[in-house]
Amino acid sequence: MxxxxxxxxxxxxxxxxxxxxxxxxxxxxxxxxxxxxxxxxxxxxxxxxxxxxxxxxxxxxxxxxxxxxxxxxxxxLGRSSPTAQQIWSTQSQTISSVIETLELRAAMEIEAAGLAAARCSPAQEARIQERFHDLGTSLEDHQAAQDADYRFHMAIAEATNNRQFVEFLEYLGRRTIPRAQLHLLNPDPDAALTMERNLLAEHEAILRAICAHDVEAARDAMRVHLKGSLERYRQLSLLTNQTNN
Structure with a gap:
């Protein structure tokens, strides 16, 4: 494949x-x-x-x-979560929460990627690949990209064949993929698109490793992706602090 x-x-x-x-x-x-x-x-x-x-x-x-x-x-239940502008109004608290959530995700999803590489069925592999292609066609639509990103990670969780991983991501919901804040860090459209392409490349590395059934490479690729996301949000936090001072 x-x-x-x-x-x-x-x-x-x-x-x-x-x-x-x-x-x-x-x-x-x-x-x-x-x-x-x-x-x-x-x-x-x-x-x-x-x-x-x-x-x-x-x-x-x-x-x-x-x-x-x-x-x-x-x-x-009600209407959806706050818009990007509403998030921006309370950004310092939100960014801190995002960083904490990413640290939690890293502890779980690095292992999930390894298990998916070891255990995924052909159908599950195909679904991860499909979710990646959805992500690749959504780069210029922030909401669609966020949704596709979440489904990509959910497909990996499902491929562990351990329901606890799926329930963990379901519990955290879309707040695990808060791309809106990153676009506030990159208001320039060209810079934002470059960031999206870099994110896509990170997801592609994860996909390649899982399709190759390379457990350690899958863990490493997920680690690079989530640690990279942590660094991007830390940059946003620093920018916010400088703006507020």
Whole structure:
């Protein structure tokens, strides 16, 4: 399997569906307490499989937009997390929290990458590769890139074949991939795009190692990626402190 196969501009069906449902919540069409249509209803309405529906629902659950009640269905919790501008208004606290979260992620995800390299099935390998291509076609759309980034890491967690890794990332949700702050560090579009390409290269190194079933290389690639993210956020923290002084 070649991780460098031609990237075709596309958006996964699950991503499209999750964004459609997210828009309905953001617009107020669906409000807190509303029950979502059933999997079967969503599948028929949008012309997708129930697997796609479940993946879209999982995305909204990770973002704390909906909750699932056993035997009852999925219900709207409320609107999404703050915008980049709102994050900027409390940036010093947020950046500190991001750094702490990245340190926690490193402790878990470095090992997850190694386990994925050792244990992933052909289907799981294909899914990681698909998520990487989603990321590669989203470089100029910050929200889409953040969503694709999260799904890439989630696919690796699933490939460990240890449910605890998946539940860990589900618990942390999208705040594990807070790209908005990094774009505030690089307001220039060219600099931001360069940063995105560097991030993509880091993800590609992880993908290559997992596809090669090289356990140590996968751990090393994930370590480089997360340690690099830590350094980028520390730079943002320093810039913030200099601006405030």
């Amino acid at each position: 070649n991780p460098l196969r031609e990237r075709q501009p596309r958006q996964s069906l699950a991503q499209k569906l999750s964004e459609t449902l997210r828009a309905r919540i953001e617009s107020g069409e669906l409000v807190e307490g509303d029950k979502l249509p059933t999997e079967q209803q969503l599948s028929l309405e949008h012309g997708v499989s129930r697997t796609v529906v479940r993946e879209a629902i999982a995305t909204l659950k990770a973002d704390r937009l909906i909750e699932a009640k056993q035997g009852s269905g999925a219900y709207v």
